[in-house]
Amino acid sequence: MEFKDNFLIWDxxxxxxxxxxxxxxxxxxxxxxxxxxxxxxxxLGLLLVESGQFRAYIYSDEGRxxxxxxxxxxxxxxxxxxxxxxxxxxxxxxxxxxxxAVWIIPPxxxxxxxxxxxxxxxxxxxxxAGRLSEVMWLxxxxxxxxxxxxxxxxxLEECRVEESSVLKITHEKIxxxxxxxxxxxxxxxxxxxxxxxxxxxxxxxxxxDEKKLEKLD
Numbered sequence: 001m002e003f004k005d006n007f008l009i010w011d012x013x014x015x016x017x018x019x020x021x022x023x024x025x026x027x028x029x030x031x032x033x034x035x036x037x038x039x040x041x042x043x044l045g046l047l048l049v050e051s052g053q054f055r056a057y058i059y060s061d062e063g064r065x066x067x068x069x070x071x072x073x074x075x076x077x078x079x080x081x082x083x084x085x086x087x088x089x090x091x092x093x094x095x096x097x098x099x100x101a102v103w104i105i106p107p108x109x110x111x112x113x114x115x116x117x118x119x120x121x122x123x124x125x126x127x128x129a130g131r132l133s134e135v136m137w138l139x140x141x142x143x144x145x146x147x148x149x150x151x152x153x154x155x156l157e158e159c160r161v162e163e164s165s166v167l168k169i170t171h172e173k174i175x176x177x178x179x180x181x182x183x184x185x186x187x188x189x190x191x192x193x194x195x196x197x198x199x200x201x202x203x204x205x206x207x208x209d210e211k212k213l214e215k216l217d
Contacts, residue, residue, distance in 0.1 A: 003027075003103045006048060006074060012119035024109045030096045036080070039091035043083035045107045046124075049075045052100020053161075057093055057176070066142075066179025068092070069134045070161075076127050084111040142179065150178060151188050152216035155198070155207060165207040174205075 003025050004010045010018065027050075030036055036054070037044045047054075054071040056079065071077055071094075079092045084107050105113075113120045141150055154177060158167050171189065175182040189205065192198045197213050199206040207213065 001050070003048070006050065006103070009119050009123045013113075013117060017113060017117060017120075020109060020113070021105065024106050026104045026106075027101070028104060029101045030099070032096055032098050032100075034096045036094050036096060036102075038093040043107045044080040044104060046081045046105040046110050047071070047077040047094070048103040048105070049073055049077075050101040050103060052096060052102075053098040054100060055095050055097050055177075057095070058091065059093075060179055064179050064181070065176040066138075067177040068138055069131060070097070072161075077131075078124060078127050079131065081105075081107050081110055083107050084114070147178075147180065147184065148188055148191075149216050151185065151192075152197075152213040154178060155205065156210070156213055156217055159207055159210070165210070167205045167207070168203060169205060170203055 003021070004018070007021075013021070030052075036047070049071050051073055054075075054077070055067055056069050056071065056077065057065045057067045059065060077094060080094055082092075110124075114124055115121075151174070154174065155167070158169065159165055171185045172182045174189075175185045178185070189198065189200060192213075193200050195212065197207070197209045199208050
């Protein structure tokens with residue numbers, strides 16, 4: 001599929017604006033584990049995911065990672081184009097969790113379109129509002145929800161994403177997603193195992209009683 005078939009407001013742009021996007025948008029494939037954007041890189045531009053999966057995360061003051069949201073097919077990321085947004089300082093890292101493909105709108109083109117096209121500006125504002133809501137939801141989870149509930153919810157979400165009850169994921173990776181120490185994750189996973197909710201093997205977490213996890217979540 002072409003970029004125009006995936007960009008939801010394509011038909012609301014003028015012919016000249018569509019032509020500008022067609023000439024400037026780039027298509028890129030990235031391997032699993034590739035960092036496509038972080039605070040030290042040049043402003044990348046707007047990302048539109050064609051296929052694959054990305055993880056957007058920040059670092060805590062203690063140097064731990066915490067996932068703030070994830071990107072799947074057809075998702076858009078504006079924080080990779082933060083240089084075009086005034087008064088927003090958001091140091092974010094975006095990493096490919098799977099082999100992926102994206103379209104990228106250069107930041108200068110994105111800025112021009114947002115300034116001259118009301119539909120484009122409204123669309124970008126909606127995306128930004130949605131992402132900020134996700135960040136606020138995450139902060140509420142960290143502040144008010146006990147870790148056993150957060151971990152149970154994460155495992156259930158991973159099962160849905162991977163469409164499998166067997167998760168090939170390390171304790172370190174889970175800790176990075178949830179913004180905590182690996183030892184904390186290990187202790188809670190062992191507790192879940194003792195309660196018959198999961199089975200642990202090297203590099204793998206198998207969900208064996210989803211209903212018990214759901215009661216925690």
